[in-house]
Amino acid sequence: MATSLKNLSDYNIEDVPSAESMKFGIVVSEWNTEITEALYNGAYDTLIKNGASKENIIKKYVPGSFELTAGAKYLAELTDVDAVICLGCVIQGDTPHFDYVCSGVTQGITQLNLQYPIPFIFGVLTTSDQQQAIDRAGGKHGNKGDEGAITAIKMVHMKESLKA
Ligand SMILES: Nc1c(NC[C@H](O)[C@H](O)[C@H](O)CO)[nH]c(=O)[nH]c1=O
Numbered sequence: 787m788a789t790s791l792k793n794l795s796d797y798n799i800e801d802v803p804s805a806e807s808m809k810f811g812i813v814v815s816e817w818n819t820e821i822t823e824a825l826y827n828g829a830y831d832t833l834i835k836n837g838a839s840k841e842n843i844i845k846k847y848v849p850g851s852f853e854l855t856a857g858a859k860y861l862a863e864l865t866d867v868d869a870v871i872c873l874g875c876v877i878q879g880d881t882p883h884f885d886y887v888c889s890g891v892t893q894g895i896t897q898l899n900l901q902y903p904i905p906f907i908f909g910v911l912t913t914s915d916q917q918q919a920i921d922r923a924g925g926k927h928g929n930k931g932d933e934g935a936i937t938a939i940k941m942v943h944m945k946e947s948l949k950a
């Protein structure tokens with residue numbers, strides 16, 4: 787279903803487990819910072835709204851979306867977070883570089899999910915232009931950061947439920 791048919795910020799709070807005991811890393815790309823900060827604010831506010839403590843949220847910046855993989859790996863290896871939310875915004879330019887950055891970060895985060903026992907959330911906008919990004923960072927299609935936060939909470943809960 788295209789984002790245009792499903793608002794990124796729509797969720798039933800009754801369906802979301804409490805994040806009270808959960809710790810989160812959020813790695814944020816500095817490219818398109820006006821967009822990625824909006825994504826971060828959405829993710830942070832959504833985590834807090836669902837019970838997370840501000841002390842349990844670690845925010846770190848990386849230069850660009852290609853570096854999200856490394857930043858997420860460092861958080862997984864050097865902290866005790868239960869999940870890492872990766873936030874970036876890649877906007878098509880004049881060259882094929884867009885394709886390589888998007889492929890690199892997608893494959894990188896996918897590999898982290900296979901290599902580490904915690905969830906890494908793909909909160910990366912990959913858009914044709916800035917307006918599409920604005921629309922998905924708190925605009926008419928919601929906020930991908932909200933979606934990332936809910937996804938992180940649900941994945942941590944899913945994993946914990948298997949231990950019980
Ligand atoms: N053009 C965008 C980039 N490019 C930079 C790369 O992500 C990377 O930092 C560089 O290639 C050095 O390794 N990054 C974005 O996040 N968004 C873009 O639109």
Ligand SMILES: CC(=O)[C@@H](O)COP(=O)(O)O
Pocket residue numbers: 876877878879880881882883884885887
């Ligand atoms: C995704 C990118 O790296 C891209 O925005 C850079 O722009 P260009 O392809 O015009 O160099």
